[in-house]
Amino acid sequence: MRFNFSFRKNKPAPVLNHEGALAYQLTPALELYAAVATAALSDQFYETAGTRLQRLRELVRQNDPRFVAQLAVYAREQLYLRSVPLVLAVELAQVHRGDVLVSRLVARVVQRADEITELLAFYAVANQRQGPKTLNRLSKQLQKGLALAFNRFDGYQLAKYDRAGQVRLRDALFLVHPQAKSAAQQALFDQLVRGELPTPYTWETELSALGQQQFASAAERQTAFRRKWETLIGSDKLGYMALLRNLRNILEADVSAAAVEQVVAALTDAGAVARSKQLPFRYLAAYRELLPLRSGYTALVLQALETAIGHSIQNLRGFGAETRVVVACDVSGSMQQPVSQRSKVLLYDVGLVLGMLLQSRCGHVVTGMFGDTWKRVALPKGQVLRNVQEFYRREGEVGYSTNGYLVVQDLRQRREVADKVMIFTDCQLWDSTGQGTTLAQEWREYRRTVAPQARLYLFDLAGHGNVPVQVKPENGVALIAGWSDKVFDVLQALENGGSALTEIEKIEL
Structure with missing residues (x-):
């Protein structure tokens, strides 16, 4: 065993970045903010997803619990991030007890029904447990927060996000025991347990059903999809993100001039842009998808995307x-x-x-x-x-x-x-x-x-x-x-x- 008997005060080791150049370490609060704001939890050039996750866990312990909770809400509601606020909530539950901070945080950041199961899946990983049956000792504050979240979702939302996975919504219901607000909500919970929630209407189900039909010719198929897209556009059932992601499909379907005008109007509506909470680079992804198209409407829609992103600031x-x-x-x-x-x-x-x-x-x-x-x-x-x-x-x-x-x-x-x-x-x-x-x-x-x-x-x-x-x-x-x-x-x-x-x-x- 080696010991250092020097009584001289050692200088702190210099901070080096990933290129080996001199750098400056951020404060714990700034470092956690920067790590969260840029977290996709996927491998990056200098850092793997596992390394980033471990650093997030360590930084949660170095920061004030209230700040961690505020940052999680900021990430969900202002930065439009979904996974990392759930990670912060689970990690905060590991180190903070004695009040309702965690339960209120969970109820705040869980804004889609599938985020209930995503949070539980990460809780299982963080606590080295496998499968829903190993989650029976769920943190009480997490349990209370998830129960509050359950009460916000209607039958459509529960059915839309009741997907196969490590933890299903049915499993979550048994784990957190939400108190139904009404007889109607209790009936929904019962349907969820029995797997009898009606299939929700979405634009995806409409197109999927159409794609499974048999057509006499390619021209007939093209006509069917053109009419379906025109109907969806006119019905306002396409959300802003769905519209943004399907611009290429819509133009390739050769929809009518009237439908294109509706698309442009929807894309460029300043209120719709604000409500949609799109990350700016989503507009770039849509823009690039359109560039190779030969549609006569491509230039018009490209300009609409320029207008839409311009509303951001x-x-x-x-x-x-x-x-x-x-x-x-x-x-x-x-x-x-x-x-x-x-x-x-x-x-x-x-x-x-x-x-x-x-x-x-x-x-x-x-x-x-x-x-x-x-x-x-x-x-x-x-x-x-x-x-x-x-x-x-x-x-x-x-x-x-x-x-x-x-x-x-x-x-x-x-x-x-x-x-x-x-x-x-x-x-x-x-x-x-x-x-x-x-x-x-x-x-x-x-x-x-x-x-x-x-x-x-x-x-x-x-x-x-x-x-x-x-x-x-x-x-x-x-x-x-x-x-x-x-x-x-x-x-x-x-x-x-x-x-x-x-x-x-x-x-x-």
Whole structure:
């Protein structure tokens, strides 16, 4: 056995990022926020899903329970995330007792019937149990919260989400014993137990039934699907997300001009956009699906998508014509990773979409991308998705390293004053030239010699827990994390003297 008999105070080990470059560790609260806001719980370039999950569990224990609960609600209701709030609720139940915080949290974040079974499935994993029969010692606070959630769902919702899996809704009903609010609800619970809930009407069931029919010819089949899509569009039974995901199918079905007009009207309705709570990159995914189509209506629907995504940040303030802004997008190799296992959208795409959304609201703006080099790219305003595609087409022009310091070095060498420098990145910056230049050094020198009032905003799209510049108001550096348009609400909070945590701490439980 070896012992260290030195009485000298050891210096803390330097923080290194995944590229081996010097970095700065975030506070536990900021680290948990960044990890949650960027959590798809799927493998990423630098971190596997298991590693991210273990880090989330450790961070829950390092933070105040009330903050963890507020963050879980923020993630569900503001960032539109589903799985990670359930993880936070289960982990919080492991370490916090003595009040109703956990039960109220569970009732708040479980907003779909299938989230009841998803939470129980994760509880089984977290407690190393297998199958519903091993969950009979469920945490009392989780049990109470799930019982409250059960009371909110009607027969349609229960039937729609009663799916096969490790835990079924029937199993959950036996585990949590919700008290029915009425005789009618008790009848629904009884039907669920017997497996007799009526099959709910959905657009999926309509199309599935049609797909199983036999047709005399391909033309007859085409006509049937065209009429079915026109009926669904006219009935308003297609939700916003369903419409967004089926634009290609609708145009390929060759629906009528009147139906296309209805689609465009639905897509561009500002109220519908707000209510739909779509992550901005969903519009990019839909846009790309349409680009190869030869339909005469493709251009019209592409423009509708531009209008729809433009509604996301109409109320952003603090970016008048006189505000000098730099928007820099990381297009390095580590950013070429999908946001989840089933998605075609990359972290790279998320950064570009958010960057171009911001560009669309700025009066005085420089936009560009960095990898081995930093390149300014001037693009027209008002074409967010088209501009993203232009960046995507040109990304190879700057290489695939992560030399983010070049963005600020370029400003310093030009002696160009910027009020706000926005960098969209996974924060794993380094100097591939071997000279050891850092963003922290360049930022310090830029503020000292060129623009003392400049502010640097790091938009963290990966949440690895460390950043290339110390996040402190006195350094003029702020952190914003996540993939939703709510990052701009955090930006607004920063304008008002707050921080990324200010919006979270507003949550009432």
